[in-house]
Amino acid sequence: MSANTEIDNVWKLPSHRKVGMVTLILAESALFTIFVVAYLFYMGKSLNPPFPREVLEFPLLGSIALFSSSATIFLAEKALHKGNRAGFLFWWGFTLVLGVYFLYFTGTEWVKLIYVDGLTIATNTFGTTFYSLVGLHAFHVVVGVMLLLGIFIAGIRNRLKASHTEHVEAISYYWHFVDCIWIVVLSVVYIISVRV
């Protein structure tokens, strides 16, 4: 093939924000993998109670909130691409609320675990791996919520501009990732380990 025709074609490279976010997600996945493996490794090996099957309840509402937030952020993005500012703000805000609700839900769960069941990070290896894995995920939700909030405020104050769509997209990638991690955490912690 002659090289010239190729150069004459439009030279198009992927957006660096998106590639950057994908790379970051890759790194974060490695981080999570270690914590998940630690959880699986210590599953059923705690020397003293409480054990998962005694204290864990399936976090139905929290999960519903988090999973639906993936849909709402998708809708927000769509609205943005159509130039529908109100729609964007609505769905984006909705996502934010769902994220905050998830955190609230986790908070109440932890309060129960600590004060009612007496499970802390120092109680046994279950406590250690549970709080670190779920906590790491919750920490990512906190970061995600802050990013969402930043865009939301910018949107409300009417400071979003066209070049920000890439930011918005990158953040939504991140949010979907946090969601996917929750699928893993949910199945490992709340489905598998309560049966061991």
Next chain:
Amino acid sequence: MFPVVFYWLGKISGALNRCIVSAFLAGLGMCSAQAAESGDVHLVADIFRPLSRPAEMLLEPTQLVLLVTLGIFLVVVGVLVFVLIQFRPRGPEDHLTEPPQIYGSNNIEMAWTVIPCLVVFVLVLVSARSIVEIQDAPVPENAIHIRLVGHQWWWEIHYPELGITTANEIHIPVSTRNGVQTPTHIQLESADVIHSFWVPQMAGKTDLVPNRINKTWMEPFQVGTFLGNCAEYCGTQHANMLLRVIVHEPKEFQKWVESQKRPTAEPEGALAIQGKKDFFDLSCINCHTVDGTLAKGVFGPDLTKFATRQTLGAGVAPRTPADIRAWLANPDSLKPGCYMPDMKLTPQQLDGLVAYLETLK
């Protein structure tokens, strides 16, 4: 099918070893020949002179891999040197033209992918075979069993079947290769951090990991004293966590066992009696055990038969009265940072304790 392949590859590599490697190894052996060996204490722990299985079994894959890598080394360096000489600059006008531009050749690439693959294949099979042979060796019924517990920075040794507890020096019988075989199987544990059992002429390393039980074994075919070290960094005095294995003729070993089980005689002489009193009045008994007495501490080595040992403090010093005295006066002077405290003893107390400890046999 697989075991058969292992077996034959092993045979072939064994034959190869005997023919070719011995010359090469003789060269390597020279680096160890320098240190003379005193009596039957094998101070130089040369891995190429194993005097026990499994150390000897390790030698076969070792020699194979040495041979293979030596071959690869010679070929590649040969080619490299040839290229450097052949295509060296030859005069100033050399730079005026460029050599023919060659971008690659798939056939050649193929060749130097396939050959290493074959080498790797052989190495994998040979190692797999000897891994299985050594690691999964069956435990014969008459084997001696030892429980070895690593401490920062000394070794606790139990013979569960013989009811013996000692420290830092493992006594085992020699195992004849044709007659009765009495291998020693060791169960490895740790009381604190990770240590590693390594007596090169007896066996390769195996770690002592807390909260986990590992196993290793030895089957020596020569009597003598063999030196080893803790081989996993375990803190301040990792360097002075030495271990010796003392291999006896079976009869001698029986004698040793009996000497260890014999009740210790009461000390005689005023000094030793005073020493014994001090030993129990001072806090020594919090950390040390002397069987048949109130001393039941387990933080430090068992001292029941202390006077039958060759060394002191996991091999930092020979067990002479002067060294014991120095040790008691200030353990840090011999082994800085070790966990036996300076008991601030007076010279009289020291004399008494040394005399008493000398009676523990």
Next chain:
Amino acid sequence: MENDILIEDDYRLPDPVRLGDEPGSFTRIIQKIVFTVDHKILGLMYIGSALFFFVIAGLLASLMRIQLMYPNNTFLGPNAFNTSFTMHGTTMVFLVGMPMAFGFANYLVPLMIGARDMAFPRLNAFGFWVFFFGGCLLFFSYLGAPGLYAAGSAPDVGWFAYSPLTARAFSRGHSTDYWTLSLLLGGVGSVATALNVLVTVICCRCKGMTLGRLPIFVWSMLVLSFLVILALPCLSACQIMITLDRYLGAKFFDTQAGGSAVLWQHFFWIFGHPEVYILIMPAFAITSEVIPVFSRKPIFGYPIMVAALVSISFISLGVWAHHMFCVGMTSLENAFFVTSTLLVSIPTGIKIFNWIATMYGGRLRFELPLIFAVGFLFQFLIAGLTGVMLAVAPFDWQLSDSYFVVAHFHYVLIGGLLFTIFSGIYYWYPKAFGRMPNFKLGLWHFVFFTIGFHMTFLPQHFLGFLGMPRRIYTYQADRGWDEWNFVSTIGVLFQAVGILFFVYNLIYSYIRGESAGEDPWDAWTLEWATTSPPPDYNFAEMPVVKSRRPLWDAKHPDDPDWKYE
């Protein structure tokens, strides 16, 4: 939303003249260093601080060697020795090896792919400063808070900090925390920089620079960044875990509470083994540029070289437990890791053969870069072959944690990595400073350093055969180790003289060196198409590329490369 724009993209720096003095003054220089987001300056800063840390860690090594010169020596006590090897290993790996790689990547990747800067210039500066302060924090442990129990609390747990030695019970005071937290910081910086390199390569290539035309240097850096992205977070995870253990009483590695010490080893080496390939990547990168240019031939088997790089990095993710053959794994696990480890030698061998094939039929020019690259080939071969010996588990049961391992990895890290770093520095020195490095001084550097290096580390193989474990601060006289240890220590003297020649050469050539011009080596990659040193914006006119060797095409319009690719 086009009309919603209220804020301008205004990322300009504060006007320097307003803040400081006239150009060239000290304040201006400091200001430039602190505020810069220019990939070239950051790259040089990375390399400069890596050299600085190298000298410090080298001095620590010299102290250790002095202590081991004689049996029963009392030059360093056990604590000083243990902190020395920990700080030496940690510094060399995290504050010399990695930043060196990032320095080269930063300086060269944008130039080689014809970009004006990295994809995220400010993230780049962030990465550097985080790394640098992480390093300072690590060394602050010598001065800083003595903790409750120890005076001066440099970490003393070894560079892989095996648990439970790092648990509160066995490591009081704050020494372990210095290790953990400074490397956690460094890890964040490394991931940031690796992300940046990766995105730059993918998104900022100039016209025509397809992935199939990237210089192998850039490919190596791409693979390196990929490995950093995958491996470094594992280390961070480990460090988060021990910090939780130490401060919140978590039980990850608490063996009293059912925790597992072996788990740490798995987690650490899942990071640690890819890490050593991260360290060797710059060596592959630099050699693949230097050898073709000084043989006057294109790299032999470009696609295979790239494939080998990629497969090395993939295999390296699955070999970690070859550091753990003695830990009591089952025979099946042991056999698996023997196999995967040995597989790495196939693509690595392919690389070596291709480099030699590149030289074959060429017109070698023995300039400094090639001399060091040939040293690399020779020494890396030895190192790789000792690696193969270690990979054979039965052999490793004898040699693991012995001085043989120390010899193996210094042959890779010095004989392999450091030699190519020197090669690379001599190769790109004219580009960065516009002056040629002095050949004579460089040759002295090579002679002394090579002699010293082999003198120090060759005997350590024999020490391993004679049963000398690593990390011992002293040994007894009659074990047969005295002579080799003595020779080994004397070697360091030669190395130090070599390093002094090197440092002197850098300074001397900066002041006195011949002017280099744009392209002193008659090379083929894009960085040689701009002035030396390159301007802030790198290229006055954005280059357009048609082949792997754009400058060859320019110099030989009659016989361009793109006809053959």
